[in-house]
Amino acid sequence: MTSPLFETLQQELVPAAGPATLSHGILVFVLEPTELLPAVQRLQREFAFDIFLDVTAVDWIGQLPRFEVVYHFYSTMHRVRVRLKTRVGEADPGVDSLVPLYGSAAFMERECHDMYGIRFRGNDDLRPILLYEGFVGHPLRKDYPKQQEQPLVPYRS
Amino acid sequence: MYARTIPIVPAAHTGKDASFEYLTTRKDELIGWARKFSIFPYPFVTACCAMEFMAVSASPYDTDRFGAALPRFSPRQADLLMVVGTVTHKQAPILLKVYEQMCEPKWVMAFGVCASSGGFYQNYAALPGIDKIVPVDVYIPGCPPRPEMVIDGIMQLQDKIARSSHPIITKTF
Numbered sequence: 001m002t003s004p005l006f007e008t009l010q011q012e013l014v015p016a017a018g019p020a021t022l023s024h025g026i027l028v029f030v031l032e033p034t035e036l037l038p039a040v041q042r043l044q045r046e047f048a049f050d051i052f053l054d055v056t057a058v059d060w061i062g063q064l065p066r067f068e069v070v071y072h073f074y075s076t077m078h079r080v081r082v083r084l085k086t087r088v089g090e091a092d093p094g095v096d097s098l099v100p101l102y103g104s105a106a107f108m109e110r111e112c113h114d115m116y117g118i119r120f121r122g123n124d125d126l127r128p129i130l131l132y133e134g135f136v137g138h139p140l141r142k143d144y145p146k147q148q149e150q151p152l153v154p155y156r157s
Numbered sequence: 158m159y160a161r162t163i164p165i166v167p168a169a170h171t172g173k174d175a176s177f178e179y180l181t182t183r184k185d186e187l188i189g190w191a192r193k194f195s196i197f198p199y200p201f202v203t204a205c206c207a208m209e210f211m212a213v214s215a216s217p218y219d220t221d222r223f224g225a226a227l228p229r230f231s232p233r234q235a236d237l238l239m240v241v242g243t244v245t246h247k248q249a250p251i252l253l254k255v256y257e258q259m260c261e262p263k264w265v266m267a268f269g270v271c272a273s274s275g276g277f278y279q280n281y282a283a284l285p286g287i288d289k290i291v292p293v294d295v296y297i298p299g300c301p302p303r304p305e306m307v308i309d310g311i312m313q314l315q316d317k318i319a320r321s322s323h324p325i326i327t328k329t330f
Contacts, residue, residue: 132247139281147279153249155289 003080014039026081033086037096044101049073052102055109057116061142065089069118097122115140188323193315194224199235204242206269209301218304223311232258243271244284256291264294269301
């Protein structure tokens with residue numbers, strides 16, 4: 001199912017980013033990290049994407065840049081979804097925070113920071129939300145040992 | 158069955174000292190019999206096993222028949238800590254605190270395979286069995302366990318309570 005909005009978005013959202021693809025009815029853009037915040041701003045203000053659904057990451061270990069940060073947006077007016085992807089490297093896995101645009105981004109970015117160690121510039125509250133204080137590492141990274149435990153209570157002998 | 162084996166000794170037939178001696182020989186049996194039919198559970202319910210806990214508590218299976226009907230939501234009023242579901246490392250300090258707040262005598266039941274061993278959660282988040290942090294009296298495997306298995310677990314715990322020593326009767330009793 002395609003929407004007439006998709007044509008407009010393809011041509012106007014980020015002309016420099018190359019052609020968008022359609023995946024399971026979702027329009028997918030692959031962007032540079034610097035293009036992300038302006039694109040989201042336009043999505044929200046010009047194209048009525050009023051719900052920020054999720055942010056997560058993919059750890060493509062062995063590839064460069066290593067991490068892919070994935071955003072999903074939904075427009076209740078047009079009833080369509082858009083996915084934005086951007087790649088960040090292992091040395092400085094940072095992207096701009098969406099908290100100034102979508103308040104709901106705060107918790108989701110905390111979760112993504114927990115699990116993958118992506119740093120969201122502008123989100124000043126990246127405390128652990130699913131993990132606990134003192135947890136070392138990021139468990140959903142592919143190089144986190146599968147059975148490594150970090151217990152909070154000392155085990156009975 | 159224990160009710161029939163405890164004799165009521167008529168005072169007219171024996172002296173006071175003799176009856177006390179006789180009572181102390183059977184005191185563990187008496188106290189065990191009383192305790193095994195008045196298990197007040199504290200449900201520490203964390204995950205999907207809760208559905209099975211509801212099923213086994215409600216009328217079709219009815220843990221009331223074993224005297225284990227009344228969940229107490231304060232650990233200070235409970236005898237049996239039922240750990241129902243997965244316990245994560247983040248939750249482990251809470252479980253330990255609840256256990257430590259319970260008064261003696263207390264028993265712990267690991268309800269379901271996650272509480273018993275971590276189940277299929279062998280990863281960064283899950284505690285691999287609550288016996289890593291608290292002593293467990295009865296393990297009930299299954300994902301989730303059938304109500305029959307839970308009832309069997311309760312009955313095994315009752316047997317254990319009936320067989321244990323209960324050091325509460327003194328000379329002044």
